[in-house]
Structure formats: structure tokens, C-alpha cells
Amino acid sequence: MMNVSNREAAEVGKRLLAWYNESKRDLPWRRTSDPYKIWVSEVMLQQTRVETVIPYWTRFMERFPTVESLAAAPEEEVLKHWEGLGYYSRARNLQSAVREVHTKYGGRVPDTLEEISSLPGVGPYTSGAVLSIAYNVPVPAVDGNVFRVLSRLFLIEDDVSKPAARKKFEGLAEFLIPPGEASDFNQALMELGARICIPKSPRCPSCPLQEVCRSHKEGVQEDLPVKGKKKPPRPLDIATGIVRYEEKVLLTRRPLEGLLAGMWEFPGGEVDNGESHENALQRILWEKWALRLTVNSHFADVQHTFSHLHWNLQAYTCEVIGEPVAESETARWVNVWELADFPMPVAHQKLAKALQGLV
DNA sequence: GACTCGTGGTG
DNA sequence: TCACCAAGAGT
The missing domain is CATH 1.10.340.30 (Hypothetical protein; domain 2)
Incomplete structure (x- = not known):
């Protein structure tokens, strides 16, 4: 040998x-x-x-x-x-x-x-x-x-x-x-x-x-050992909505494959190149959840680094215009004290904690 | 073979 | 601070 x-x-x-x-x-x-x-x-x-x-x-x-x-x-x-x-x-x-x-x-x-x-x-x-x-x-x-x-x-x-x-x-x-x-x-x-x-x-x-x-x-x-060098995390702008409706907030579930598979989060997504976070939020919530809303105030700024990604997450409090989305396997309206029951990524747990501090 | 996939600890 | 990295696997 x-x-x-x-x-x-x-x-x-x-x-x-x-x-x-x-x-x-x-x-x-x-x-x-x-x-x-x-x-x-x-x-x-x-x-x-x-x-x-x-x-x-x-x-x-x-x-x-x-x-x-x-x-x-x-x-x-x-x-x-x-x-x-x-x-x-x-x-x-x-x-x-x-x-x-x-x-x-x-x-x-x-x-x-x-x-x-x-x-x-x-x-x-x-x-x-x-x-x-x-x-x-x-x-x-x-x-x-x-x-x-x-x-x-x-x-x-x-x-x-x-x-x-x-x-x-x-x-x-x-x-x-x-x-x-x-x-x-x-x-x-x-x-x-x-x-x-x-x-x-x-x-x-x-x-x-x-x-x-x-x-x-x-x-x-x-x-030793000899190891190749790693690539730095790629930065990614994320817009997130704290969407409230009758004392509850909206949680959505991520897809069962890919990043943070199956975890629950406050709704949002990737900001396009050159787009403002506010505009991105309205666009994404409409495209993904058919939800119209007004973006009120900036709620929090969360930075989170993964192995290969760096999230720059901006969260805004929002207000629903018209009817809220119906609940489903991937969308739930929950009371703030129920947030702890949902498996959430660390970046969103920070938002949840900040939200509970307000009530 | 090169990417993707989390989070927290360490020097 | 920040790059490294920890009883790796799936695509």
C-alpha cells in the first residue's frame, strides 16, 4: 500500500x-x-x-x-x-x-x-x-x-x-x-x-x-493538507415584506428544493439589477402571491452570509390593498406569537424576534 | 469536476 | 476583521 x-x-x-x-x-x-x-x-x-x-x-x-x-x-x-x-x-x-x-x-x-x-x-x-x-x-x-x-x-x-x-x-x-x-x-x-x-x-x-x-x-x-481556495460569497439583494392584515402577518414557504428548502419566511425575493427594494417588493408579491400592497416604512436591515451567498435583506412593513391571499400549503397568516412554531432560516428569525419586540 | 447547500466558532 | 472551516451529499 x-x-x-x-x-x-x-x-x-x-x-x-x-x-x-x-x-x-x-x-x-x-x-x-x-x-x-x-x-x-x-x-x-x-x-x-x-x-x-x-x-x-x-x-x-x-x-x-x-x-x-x-x-x-x-x-x-x-x-x-x-x-x-x-x-x-x-x-x-x-x-x-x-x-x-x-x-x-x-x-x-x-x-x-x-x-x-x-x-x-x-x-x-x-x-x-x-x-x-x-x-x-x-x-x-x-x-x-x-x-x-x-x-x-x-x-x-x-x-x-x-x-x-x-x-x-x-x-x-x-x-x-x-x-x-x-x-x-x-x-x-x-x-x-x-x-x-x-x-x-x-x-x-x-x-x-x-x-x-x-x-x-x-x-x-x-x-498540509493542500487545499484549493474557495470563491467569495456572491452578494444578493433581497426585498422582504412584513405584511400585516388584521393583527396577523403573512408567512410563505420556500420551495422543497434549493436554498433553505421547505423553510418558512416573510414573503419577498431577489431585487433586480438597478431596481429599488420598494419596487421589487411590490413586483415580487404580485408575481408570486397575487398580492397588491402599499409599502410603508423601512423595518429592518439584515445581513446574512451563507457558504456561497451574501444576503443584503431589506424588510419593509406593508399594507394589503383589497383582499389578502388565501391560505394554502405555502402561505399562512399567523399571529406574531405563533411565529416560533414555524421552521425559519436564521435571517428571518431575526425579523420575527424584532417583530415580537414591538407587540 | 464544479456548484450548490447553513450556521457558528476561531485565530 | 475576515478567511477559514466543521464527523459531506446531491446535482
């Missing part, structure tokens, strides 16, 4: 497992062996910090403790429990996959790569993580931590931001798994990356692999 001997691999495994047994963190999903609960934790942990996930996972397990309970739940309640975690398609994919497990596999989470990989939202990392952690199947689970640890440990200079690098790291990670130790070893690799072999200023003096680390030997550990 790639210039790595069996003896070197065994040494890495031995050191890493000893370190992990001694100092692993007491995480709530490590107190269970239920593959469903481990699966949910892995989905929540995608691109999300452990400390952030803990309270979400705990609440989620209280409300949806089994495959059956999640499969039977209303989609919006699942989304509400995901509110604030981001990447909301994870929640919809998870419930969809759980329903498939319920109907197709009798409620038992599959234990083969072939089957579990076919579930929506279960990619190369999550499939390996669930199989190895829950079933101790000797397959790799390569996440950002593993890319970083292995690139330093074996001084691999491939660009880890490119999909092509994955094959090499997966092959190496699989080769390193000590016989019968897939669960602990994979978690140990990630835990080392999260606590010792961190992105900036790695804690090499505390690392159990320091003596066998190729990049530390060369003093280049800070230069």
Missing part, C-alpha cells in the same frame, strides 16, 4: 487505539449501539461541530427515538427540530431514508455498503461511518479530519479539495484499520484530527503519532 509497510500500519493502529482508549470524549451517541441513533448523529455532524450537534441530537432522540417514530412524523416537525442546524435537505433526506429503511428493510438499518449507500443523504463518508461505528465493518470513513491527519502522517500533497483525492485516502484508511478494530480506529482517527491534529497550530507535542509522522519529521505539518 502506497509506500506504507504492514509494520508501519500496525504501529500507527496500536498507538492510535491506545491513545483513544485513554482519552476519548464522552459523547452522547457513544453511549448507544443503536445504528439508527448513530446514523442520525453522523448526518447531523456533516459539516457541523460536535458542540453544536449535542443539544440537537439529544432533543431529536427524545422526540424521534426510533426508525418508526421518525418515519411516521410530519415533515415539518422534523424540520422544526433541525432549525438552526443548516443544510436542511439533510433533514428531509434523512426522513426519506428512514422511511425506506422502515418499509424496505423492516426497520433495520442496512449493514452492507451496497444497501446503505443507496439511501438518500448517505454518501461515501456516512456509509463508512455507520457501518464501521455501529457494525464494526472494516470500511474507511474519510472526513475532513481524516484527510488532514493522513495527509500529515504520510506527507501526501494531493489537493484534498478535489474529489479525485478521495480514492487514495480511502484506500490508505482502509489499509490502516487493525483487524477487528474498525469502530474504534475510525473514531480515533477523527478524534485525533478534532483535538490534536487540528488545522492551525497542531498540538504535535501531545500527539501519540508524533514519532511516526512523516510531515512532522520534515517540519511541514503546518503546510
